[in-house]
Amino acid sequence: MKATLQIKRGTPDTAPHVETFEVDFEAGQSILDGLRAVRHDKDPTLAFRFACINANACKECMMLIDDKIDYACTVKLKEGVTMLAPLPKKALVRDLVTEIAPPNERLHGRG
Amino acid sequence: MHLESDVLVIGAGGAGMYAALEAARAGASVILADRSLIGRGGATVMAQMTVAVALGEQTPDSWEYHLADTLAAGRGLCNESLSAMLCQDGPARIREMDAWKVGWAREGDHIAQIHAPGHDRARCVYVDVLSTGPAVSRTLRTQLNLASGIRRIGDLAIVDIVVRDGRACGAVAVHLSTGETVTLAAKSVIIATGGLTRLYRRNSASFNMGGDGYALALRAGAELIDMEFVQFFPIGHLAPRLVGMDPIMWDPFRYKLGGKLLNGELQEFEEDYATLDARSDGKYVLTRDRATYAISKEVESGRGSPAGGAYLSFQHVPDAELRRAFGPVIDRLAANGIDLTKQLVEVAPIAHYHMGGVRVDECMQSTIPGLYACGEAIGGANGANRLSGNAITEAFVFGARAGQAAAKNAAFASSHWSDAAAAPTVDLLRSADKRDTPNLAVAVTDLQALMADKVGPFRTEEKLGEAIVEIDRMASELGAAPPSSGMSFDPLLIDWLDLRNMLQVAKAVAVPALARKESRGAHQRDDHPGLEEAWTLNQIITLNGGEIALERASIPKKASA
Ligand SMILES: Cc1cc2nc3c(=O)[nH]c(=O)nc-3n(C[C@H](O)[C@H](O)[C@H](O)COP(=O)(O)OP(=O)(O)OC[C@H]3O[C@@H](n4cnc5c(N)ncnc54)[C@H](O)[C@@H]3O)c2cc1C
């Protein structure tokens, strides 16, 4: 099966743009699996945040998936188009990465 | 940017958070840095099972019984002083966590304890349902919030420890979300970076478990011990894709319900590999080591399951009994589309824990003054194999000890920081340039495949030799300067820094594995089956002129009490 990921990319200093990637997948694989496949097979500069991969424990992989806030590791890849964007209410770092740490756990801008 | 503190703790898992709390309690100013977010990046938050500790409330128990089981699992290689510390301090730490409201499951008026393989009695505490790690992490983060004197910084990846005149004096880091270089002066530095299982293709690791701490210690001039002992868990989850569950979760259910292992031809095969083992506990046909062997051999002989492991079947268990045993886990499986009454799952050996690590004394100090280590990052307490449940206890106990010792050292030391000593790493980060490199995400996968195939659970001289040649080749291909995509949160830079560490650590595992010509605990040599008494010794790894060097050391005798 093939999934089409339309990913909103950019940095705070550049106008955002959407890039489209196709990835092969098997039933049950997650959006995070798809993003890691994009880095591995197509574009290693794609930035997204994650740590635990399988456990849904770190809660770092939150993003906007088809306009809903969700975890990239629990939402499954599907055939057809899936739209991915960074969290809308958090400061953008790069691509799908936003500033999600509590202010008193950051290097800058402590509360 | 330049920061200063008495104590720098690298890594905010169970060990690092405990170390920070204890160091602050002793009056030190602390920086707690993690390459990921605080309390989220490593194994601690992912652990779903149990924590071993001789509380003796439910069943009479004492730390000496716990120690006896720990030493038996370690097959003669434990540093008995460290093992004893783990077992002896365990109860106080578990009760402290209880007072901090971690929520250990209770039965009547006492904390509930269950029996896990390798323990002689019910000794393992847990948080329902499969919430041990998340609860532990949350509890320690709350304590960090309440404490004063601890500055927490996420997204800060430590790249090197800074050593001046043979003493640790701080570290150089890259702040991932801005890309800036950060220097950190500290009188004591604690490595609490967790394990290395990301080195392997099939693993239970997070992204941050490529063994950074071992590489940091090596480059700082410290010694590593027992690096050849990587624990493989025999029936890690393989297929279908399952998210939100600990990949080792099948074990207790297989134990309780007698789950059956079947090969690709749907035949049972465990009996074919069964041998008499005094420590086999009756409920399993095979011990863990033998189960790993049996599954690997079935796959090698072309009788693997489609995804390359074995099937695990609960189909012989009535629905109601499944429900009773699995409880709400059944619903989590259903959310992943898995129905055990209708379907087999596939399992395979996965890299799960690392026994080896930084060689420390009883104050958790490495062979470099001012440089401490704790948690999975150290070696010695578990010898050649670890008992289930010992790893989280170890993180608490050694974390607390390291924090105390580091604070004490800082109270008497003056800052030893030197910009000149930090310069090589600052320059390395500055040298990152925009250039074309092969895709390093692919290189990581290649290394994981190499380690699984040649430095996996079953080893031979030939395979290990090939691995070392290939690791050297990959290291020279990686080059001396990192690539950069010229922006913040740079995945190219992260991959390069990770590979720099992973290749060094991979070699630090392969070299002693090649030298150890016997099979013991988690180190199994197809060409040298059986334990050799003459090999009851530790192998020590250092970096000598950039090359991995190997020495032998006799097993330390326990300091008499
Ligand atoms: C899925 C899973 C289940 C487990 N289940 C159990 C169980 O039931 N019972 C048990 O006893 N043990 C279990 N273990 C083992 C146990 O969880 C670990 O050994 C233990 O939690 C390790 O704690 P730690 O603090 O040493 O390391 P970790 O919790 O791994 O923390 C290390 C931290 O260091 C950070 N770090 C790494 N490198 C750097 C760097 N260069 N700069 C800055 N930060 C860095 C990481 O991001 C991470 O946050 C399990 C392990 C896994 C993976």
Ligand code: FES
């Ligand atoms: S990757 Fe950890 S919760 Fe999604």
